[in-house]
Amino acid sequence: MTNHIRSFLWGVVCAVFLLAGGFFTWDTYFDGPGQTPISTTNSIPPGTVIIEPLPTYRTLNGINVSFKGKADFQQAIAGRYAQDIRIISFRATGENAEESSIKIVWEDGTTEIVPAGVSERNLGAEKRAKQIIVRGYSMHERKVFRDSAKSGTLNWEIHYQPIDK
Numbered sequence: 310m311t312n313h314i315r316s317f318l319w320g321v322v323c324a325v326f327l328l329a330g331g332f333f334t335w336d337t338y339f340d341g342p343g344q345t346p347i348s349t350t351n352s353i354p355p356g357t358v359i360i361e362p363l364p365t366y367r368t369l370n371g372i373n374v375s376f377k378g379k380a381d382f383q384q385a386i387a388g389r390y391a392q393d394i395r396i397i398s399f400r401a402t403g404e405n406a407e408e409s410s411i412k413i414v415w416e417d418g419t420t421e422i423v424p425a426g427v428s429e430r431n432l433g434a435e436k437r438a439k440q441i442i443v444r445g446y447s448m449h450e451r452k453v454f455r456d457s458a459k460s461g462t463l464n465w466e467i468h469y470q471p472i473d474k
Contacts, residue, residue, distance in 0.1 A: 364393075369441065369467040378458025382443040388471030390416060390437035395468045401425035403447025403461020411465065414440035437472055 369384045394413065401409035409425040416437040423430065432438075447461030 364470045366393075366468050366470055367391075369465070369469070371443065371463055371465050374445070374463045375460065376445040376447070376463065377460050378448060380445040382445070382463070384441040384443060384467070386438070386441065386469070386471065388473045390439055390472040390474070391441060391469035392437045392472045393434045393470045394432040394438060394441075396423060396427055396430045396432070397466040397468060398428045398464065399423065399425055399443075399466075400464045401445060401447075401461060403445075404449050404459040406445075406447055406461055408446040409461075409463065410444050410446075411467070412440075412442040412444060413438045414442075438469075441467065441469075 367387050369386075371382065374382065396411065399411055401407070403409075407425055411423040411427075413421045413423070413432065415421065416439055421432065423432075443463060443465055445461055445463045447459045448456045449459050450456050
């Protein structure tokens, strides 16, 4: 016999012995007939683990909202107040679009203005907002004559937690 055939036959014999050994020990590793079933009883007394639900978050978004000149978009808040406000993204296009903003009126009457181009900004988790207004601005500003309105678009995504208290 040549060396190649002899090596091949030794490999086949070893593989047969390995497979036969695996079949004989199959019941040792897996539940088979004749083995005791695994217990499914609960060993933790009731009331030990308390599961609290996560707060619900809502989304305010506008995708390619067109406007001309100056425009305010009042956002409807679920509940009475919005808490833990996160501005995910706010983009504005148009002439002088950098003057577009998000106006947030807080519970105590103060306001906060967030300019266009902001992304991933968290606004006070402890403060509660009663109004959120998205303002679009796209005007051709002139020194002598009256400003003329131009078309623009807004894109925003705001996450918040609604509060009814």
